Amino acid sequence: MKHRPFPHGIPDECFTRGKVPMTGAEVRAVSLSKLALNVDSIVYDIGAGTGSVTVEAALTAGAGMVYAIERKPAAQALIRENIKKFGIANSRLVTGEAPGCLSPLPAPDRVFIGGSGGNLREIIEFIDHRLDKRGRVVMNAVTVESVYNGILLLEEKGYQVGAVNVSCSRLRKTGEFHMWQAGSPVTVIWGVKEDE
Amino acid sequence: MKHRPFPHGIPDECFTRGKVPMTGAEVRAVSLSKLALNVDSIVYDIGAGTGSVTVEAALTAGAGMVYAIERKPAAQALIRENIKKFGIANSRLVTGEAPGCLSPLPAPDRVFIGGSGGNLREIIEFIDHRLDKRGRVVMNAVTVESVYNGILLLEEKGYQVGAVNVSCSRLRKTGEFHMWQAGSPVTVIWGVKEDE
Amino acid sequence: MKHRPFPHGIPDECFTRGKVPMTGAEVRAVSLSKLALNVDSIVYDIGAGTGSVTVEAALTAGAGMVYAIERKPAAQALIRENIKKFGIANSRLVTGEAPGCLSPLPAPDRVFIGGSGGNLREIIEFIDHRLDKRGRVVMNAVTVESVYNGILLLEEKGYQVGAVNVSCSRLRKTGEFHMWQAGSPVTVIWGVKEDE
Amino acid sequence: MKHRPFPHGIPDECFTRGKVPMTGAEVRAVSLSKLALNVDSIVYDIGAGTGSVTVEAALTAGAGMVYAIERKPAAQALIRENIKKFGIANSRLVTGEAPGCLSPLPAPDRVFIGGSGGNLREIIEFIDHRLDKRGRVVMNAVTVESVYNGILLLEEKGYQVGAVNVSCSRLRKTGEFHMWQAGSPVTVIWGVKEDE
Numbered sequence: 001m002k003h004r005p006f007p008h009g010i011p012d013e014c015f016t017r018g019k020v021p022m023t024g025a026e027v028r029a030v031s032l033s034k035l036a037l038n039v040d041s042i043v044y045d046i047g048a049g050t051g052s053v054t055v056e057a058a059l060t061a062g063a064g065m066v067y068a069i070e071r072k073p074a075a076q077a078l079i080r081e082n083i084k085k086f087g088i089a090n091s092r093l094v095t096g097e098a099p100g101c102l103s104p105l106p107a108p109d110r111v112f113i114g115g116s117g118g119n120l121r122e123i124i125e126f127i128d129h130r131l132d133k134r135g136r137v138v139m140n141a142v143t144v145e146s147v148y149n150g151i152l153l154l155e156e157k158g159y160q161v162g163a164v165n166v167s168c169s170r171l172r173k174t175g176e177f178h179m180w181q182a183g184s185p186v187t188v189i190w191g192v193k194e195d196e
Numbered sequence: 197m198k199h200r201p202f203p204h205g206i207p208d209e210c211f212t213r214g215k216v217p218m219t220g221a222e223v224r225a226v227s228l229s230k231l232a233l234n235v236d237s238i239v240y241d242i243g244a245g246t247g248s249v250t251v252e253a254a255l256t257a258g259a260g261m262v263y264a265i266e267r268k269p270a271a272q273a274l275i276r277e278n279i280k281k282f283g284i285a286n287s288r289l290v291t292g293e294a295p296g297c298l299s300p301l302p303a304p305d306r307v308f309i310g311g312s313g314g315n316l317r318e319i320i321e322f323i324d325h326r327l328d329k330r331g332r333v334v335m336n337a338v339t340v341e342s343v344y345n346g347i348l349l350l351e352e353k354g355y356q357v358g359a360v361n362v363s364c365s366r367l368r369k370t371g372e373f374h375m376w377q378a379g380s381p382v383t384v385i386w387g388v389k390e391d392e
Numbered sequence: 393m394k395h396r397p398f399p400h401g402i403p404d405e406c407f408t409r410g411k412v413p414m415t416g417a418e419v420r421a422v423s424l425s426k427l428a429l430n431v432d433s434i435v436y437d438i439g440a441g442t443g444s445v446t447v448e449a450a451l452t453a454g455a456g457m458v459y460a461i462e463r464k465p466a467a468q469a470l471i472r473e474n475i476k477k478f479g480i481a482n483s484r485l486v487t488g489e490a491p492g493c494l495s496p497l498p499a500p501d502r503v504f505i506g507g508s509g510g511n512l513r514e515i516i517e518f519i520d521h522r523l524d525k526r527g528r529v530v531m532n533a534v535t536v537e538s539v540y541n542g543i544l545l546l547e548e549k550g551y552q553v554g555a556v557n558v559s560c561s562r563l564r565k566t567g568e569f570h571m572w573q574a575g576s577p578v579t580v581i582w583g584v585k586e587d588e
Numbered sequence: 589m590k591h592r593p594f595p596h597g598i599p600d601e602c603f604t605r606g607k608v609p610m611t612g613a614e615v616r617a618v619s620l621s622k623l624a625l626n627v628d629s630i631v632y633d634i635g636a637g638t639g640s641v642t643v644e645a646a647l648t649a650g651a652g653m654v655y656a657i658e659r660k661p662a663a664q665a666l667i668r669e670n671i672k673k674f675g676i677a678n679s680r681l682v683t684g685e686a687p688g689c690l691s692p693l694p695a696p697d698r699v700f701i702g703g704s705g706g707n708l709r710e711i712i713e714f715i716d717h718r719l720d721k722r723g724r725v726v727m728n729a730v731t732v733e734s735v736y737n738g739i740l741l742l743e744e745k746g747y748q749v750g751a752v753n754v755s756c757s758r759l760r761k762t763g764e765f766h767m768w769q770a771g772s773p774v775t776v777i778w779g780v781k782e783d784e
Contacts, residue, residue: 008256009229026226026360033205033225060204144759144766148540151367151374163367164222165376165577167559167755169773171347171359171385171732178347178732180361182770185557185757189367340563340570344736361773363559363755365577367536374536378574381561381753400648401621418752421621422614425597452596543759543766555759556614557768563739563751563777570739572753581759 005087006059015052015082020075022050023114023140026168027186032056034162034190035110035138040064042108046098046123047115051079057112058083058091066091067105069098071117099126107132113139120146124153134194141187150189159191201283202255211248211278216271218246219310219336222364223382228252230358230386231306231334236260238304242294242319243311247275253308254279254287262287263301265294267313295322303328309335309346316342320349330390337383346385355387397479398451407444407474412467414442415506415532418560419578424448426554426582427502427530432456434500438490438515439507443471449504450475450483458483459497461490463509491518499524505531512538516545526586533579542581551583593675594647603640603670608663610638611702611728614756615774620644622750622778623698623726628652630696634686634711635703639667645700646671646679654679655693657686659705687714695720701727708734712741722782729775738777747779 012025023031031053037043041061045054048068058066068079068091079093094101099122109132116123116139127137137154141147147163154161165187169180208221219227233239233253237260241250244264254262264275264287275289290297295318305328312319312335323333333350337343343359350357361383365376404417415423429435429449433456437446440460450458460471460483471485486493491514501524508515508531519529529546533539539555546553557579561572600613611619625631625645629652633642636656646654656667656679667681682689687710697720704711704727715725725742729735735751742749753775757768 007232007234009232025229026362029225029229030222033221036203036205038203142767144540144543144768146765148536151536161367163374165365165367166222167363167757167770169361169755169770171357171361177734178359179730180732180773182755182757182772184770185768338571340572340736340739342569344732347732363561363574365559365574373538375534376536376577378559378561378576380574381572399624399626401624417621418618418754421617422756425613425617428595428597430595553759555766557757557759558614559755561753563749563753570751 010056015050016078017050018078020050020078022052024183027166028053030166031138031188034188035112036136037061041110042106043110044108046113048079049075049114051082053112054091055082055086055088058088067094069094071097099123109135111137120149128157131193137191139189141189147187154191161191163187163189211246212274213246214274216246216274218248220379223362226362227334227384230384231308232332233257237306238302239306240304242309244275245271245310247278249308250287251278251282251284254284263290265290267293295319305331307333316345324353327389333387335385337385343383350387357387359383359385407442408470409442410470412442412470414444416575419558420445422558423530423580426580427504428528429453433502434498435502436500438505440471441467441506443474445504446483447474447478447480450480459486461486463489491515501527503529512541520549523585529583531581533581539579546583553583555579555581603638604666605638606666608638608666610640612771615754616641618754619726619776622776623700624724625649629698630694631698632696634701636667637663637702639670641700642679643670643674643676646676655682657682659685687711697723699725708737716745719781725779727777729777735775742779749779751775751777
């Protein structure tokens with residue numbers, strides 16, 4: 001195993017972005033920490049967007065594999081570009097809609113859901129059958145509906161559930177003064193398959 | 197280099213804590229991501245507290261070295277215990293007050309200031325002379341004074357400065373309902389010695 | 393009509409409190425502003441707690457009437473005490489559980505729901521039949537469940553719905569420094585019976 | 589004294605706004621509650637912007653007088669328009685820069701500082717000489733500098749100081765889902781001239 005080729009914690013502006021929404025660096029850091037990756041984790045990144053979570057997860061799980069699941073062509077192009085830009089070898093782009101497109105993949109021990117395209121229940125039910133004991137699911141929820149459903153669905157399936165609502169305001173200089181610009185709050189929800 | 201022996205992202209409850217205040221897991225994740233550790237980074241963790249940042253930094257910078265600086269005996273004992281608990285070999289506890297006790301140490305490329313004991317200006321001035329080009333300082337500020345002084349001191353010294361105010365509310369179950377318990381906001385400030 | 397006998401905006405510490413949970417002054421101010429009281433409003437304060445909303449609403453709607461609905465004896469005693477303390481004449485305490493105990497009361501044009509005791513759907517359905525055109529319902533929601541259900545129930549009944557999640561951190565002096573102590577976030581939800 | 593002609597708590601969209609920045613309704617409600625207006629208060633609204641605080645203060649202090657201080661012509665026009673729109677008789681627009689333009693005015697018992705144009709120290713020193721015993725100053729601070737200086741200046745002058753950092757995220761419907769849109773945090777600082 002080689003040294004990690006990039007510093008830990010990649011700033012947003014280092015990713016190629018286009019107009020695809022991207023999890024901000026801070027929420028990405030919190031989400032990845034809740035994912036508790038092992039070096040050899042098999043990870044699904046569902047609704048991979050720009051691929052920023054895929055890239056950082058693949059760097060941390062350097063002996064594992066990260067599947068970036070994305071149905072939108074514009075985002076797929078960005079994921080390919082960012083995987084290339086960061087020289088990630090242990091990642092595959094899976095085009096299509098979850099959970100349907102997940103069937104051919106090896107069973108994961110870590111699942112990140114950045115976006116569920118309205119299929120949250122189906123995705124969680126599918127994953128639940130394939131996730132390792134002590135496997136983990138982490139979600140980013142930004143709607144009233146996904147906060148409520150994410151927490152309740154994971155509890156219903158018997159997961160140990162935690163969640164944290166993260167609000168970040170970033171410093172912005174205007175003239176000689178320093179102001180704060182609020183980012184919209186994201187709820188990071190995680191579930192562990194057995195008692196921790 | 198061996199595989200990382202622990203999953204990335206250690207929950208608060210895995211550290212031995214006592215009554216020493218500890219950076220919460222989410223702010224620790226954000227702070228470590230802003231620190232942008234390399235595998236071989238030389239890190240000072242000033243005001244190391246329980247050693248939670250030291251432990252996570254040492255796991256990420258597995259071929260580097262993390263110096264945990266702490267002046268309070270109760271916290272020193274916890275740092276020793278947590279370094280042992282997580283089997284960290286690439287960390288040293290430095291007892292004493294910063295910046296005085298920093299003189300014998302090798303020059304760092306990453307500095308985390310969890311607490312400054314009222315010596316923020318002296319610490320930043322000392323560090324500034326020893327920090328590598330493209331080195332980074334990251335601070336956690338929880339007072340009106342340290343937010344203001346941290347940002348202005350780093351700018352005064354010519355650093356590229358960023359900051360993010362992080363507010364986290366954690367899910368707590370009470371009976372059949374899910375509530376949110378707010379943690380106090382922490383401002384994570386970072387400075388990079390040259391233009392990024 | 394006499395002059396308002398107290399300044400607008402009563403600090404928390406002026407109310408007799410006991411151990412009954414009380415809406416903090418800031419959330420009370422936001423909630424009252426969303427309630428958009430008229431001088432002659434007929435108000436229900438459901439789950440009145442200490443009576444702090446009742447008192448402030450009664451001072452603003454000086455020619456109206458505020459019904460403080462509360463089922464818990466300890467809280468009823470506090471409401472009586474606070475109504476007396478602030479010399480409120482235009483308020484009545486209604487002991488019992490909503491919506492059952494609301495039947496004998498005159499129809500309201502403003503309803504505040506500080507706590508629903510698990511009867512949120514029943515309360516909203518009852519109120520909906522009696523609320524004036526252009527009447528308003530305002531709720532304080534602190535659980536994942538009440539945020540979700542409050543918003544969706546009011547929309548289901550055809551209300552114009554707005555909501556704001558309010559997080560307040562209060563300044564606290566520790567030694568010579570100023571810190572921030574976070575209060576738990578409260579979602580203030582409001583519904584207006586017809587298009588505004 | 590007549591009945592209050594408008595409901596308490598005026599929504600943002602009811603004010604004529606142009607491109608002048610306006611305190612959001614929630615922060616306005618909190619600020620007005622900390623101002624603790626009496627019915628006959630003499631109020632300075634310094635940096636009055638659109639006049640939204642002036643209008644709401646004048647409605648609450650119906651037997652008092654509110655001076656809207658504003659140096660920018662575009663904002664002056666909006667203040668005139670909003671004063672007219674809400675039929676406010678107990679308010680005067682004062683054009684010019686504070687504290688210079690404050691000299692001819694009667695002494696206030698309540699001062700709101702929405703913007704200080706870089707003259708915060710001069711304004712607080714001027715006001716301090718004229719403010720009634722038990723008078724109150726309330727500030728909205730949005731920069732690192734004004735939070736720090738506002739709190740420390742008021743303490744230096746011997747005021748009892750409180751502050752609350754208010755973060756509001758507003759509900760926004762996108763398609764069938766409900767999201768939260770963060771507003772930038774505002775620190776509401778208040779000082780009372782004698783022990784409360």
